[in-house]
Amino acid sequence: MSRHTNFDLKKFNSWRLDAFGQNVLLPDTYHELKKWIKEYKTLGLWLGLGSNVLLPKIVKTPIVITQKTLKSFESLSDNKIYAQCGASCAQVSKLCCKLGYENAAFLAGIPGTIGGALAMNAGAFGGETWDNIVGVDVIDDNGHIYHLRKDQFSPSYRHLHSIFNVRFLAAYFQFKKGCSDKASNYLKNCISKRNQTQPIGTFNCGSVFKNPYPKYAAQLIESCGLKGLKSNHAVINELHANFILNEGNASYDDMISLIQTIQKTILDQKNVLLETEVIIVE
Numbered sequence: 034m035s036r037h038t039n040f041d042l043k044k045f046n047s048w049r050l051d052a053f054g055q056n057v058l059l060p061d062t063y064h065e066l067k068k069w070i071k072e073y074k075t076l077g078l079w080l081g082l083g084s085n086v087l088l089p090k091i092v093k094t095p096i097v098i099t100q101k102t103l104k105s106f107e108s109l110s111d112n113k114i115y116a117q118c119g120a121s122c123a124q125v126s127k128l129c130c131k132l133g134y135e136n137a138a139f140l141a142g143i144p145g146t147i148g149g150a151l152a153m154n155a156g157a158f159g160g161e162t163w164d165n166i167v168g169v170d171v172i173d174d175n176g177h178i179y180h181l182r183k184d185q186f187s188p189s190y191r192h193l194h195s196i197f198n199v200r201f202l203a204a205y206f207q208f209k210k211g212c213s214d215k216a217s218n219y220l221k222n223c224i225s226k227r228n229q230t231q232p233i234g235t236f237n238c239g240s241v242f243k244n245p246y247p248k249y250a251a252q253l254i255e256s257c258g259l260k261g262l263k264s265n266h267a268v269i270n271e272l273h274a275n276f277i278l279n280e281g282n283a284s285y286d287d288m289i290s291l292i293q294t295i296q297k298t299i300l301d302q303k304n305v306l307l308e309t310e311v312i313i314v315e
């Protein structure tokens with residue numbers, strides 16, 4: 034286990050904002066994690082790849098837990114897949130597609146971990162993470178580890194409702210077996226569509242706002258002429274208007290300012306309140 038104070042979290046958020054965690058834990062095993070949570074009596078802030086979080090310069094949460102090292106995954110019997118919270122969605126998707134699980138192809142382009150995908154009910158191209166979940170292993174704030182069934186959660190669009198105050202340690206997926214060639218083609222299509230529509234190779238957090246059904250946030254932002262708008266080094270992307278890029282040295286305040294400007298403009302001009310998809314940590 035490694036435990037750090039005043040730990041640099043720049044590489045733990047895909048916006049690459051300057052951020053420091055006062056107590057940061059990188060557990061290698063569930064046993065270490067249990068010990069730490071029992072000691073602090075709190076679950077703290079969990080980070081996967083930080084691809085959907087806006088972190089302040091000083092993260093005040095008593096502990097930050099990163100799950101990068103808890104990343105194993107494997108195929109089980111009955112078309113099931115076991116994946117620890119820190120496993121990458123892309124790698125799990127690749128294995129699933131090799132096994133002919135076509136419904137896992139959408140996960141390929143989501144640049145996060147399985148833990149983050151469960152918490153966000155991440156989805157794309159008509160698929161959502163919880164569609165194929167049968168159960169999850171979780172930890173609570175007493176450090177107890179147990180298994181919960183899918184029907185003990187209520188997933189919806191980029192949201193997960195639960196009566197349990199827990200964090201995810203692992204997911205059990207079950208898929209319908211299809212054709213591995215077809216699955217691999219779906220996977221390639223998902224990646225290629227992203228490459229055409231998203232600013233690849235930039236520092237961003239994906240879509241900043243949820244789509245206000247039946248409208249699309251990007252279309253609303255574009256139609257109000259906001260593409261290219263800047264707040265210092267934070268800029269609304271020209272290719273995908275629901276993406277805000279860090280062009281260099283953007284700060285938390287730059288991001289907040291741009292987010293608020295977009296929300297106010299869309300409310301004033303379109304009478305729609307855009308809800309953020311990105312998790313804003315205060």
Ligand SMILES: Cc1cc2nc3c(=O)[nH]c(=O)nc-3n(C[C@H](O)[C@H](O)[C@H](O)COP(=O)(O)OP(=O)(O)OC[C@H]3O[C@@H](n4cnc5c(N)ncnc54)[C@H](O)[C@@H]3O)c2cc1C
Nearest residue numbers: 081082083084085145146148149150152155156201238239
């Ligand atoms: C280029 C780009 C494209 C993207 N495209 C999509 C897309 O198509 N669809 C989509 O849905 N999202 C997309 N995203 C957003 C993001 O990748 C997903 O939300 C992803 O699931 C977040 O995973 P993460 O591991 O990075 O989580 P983080 O960003 O680290 O965390 C997100 C939230 O989950 C919580 N969390 C993390 N791990 C756990 C855990 N083990 N237990 C409980 N809570 C946990 C965190 O505390 C936080 O609240 C995109 C992001 C980028 C940068």
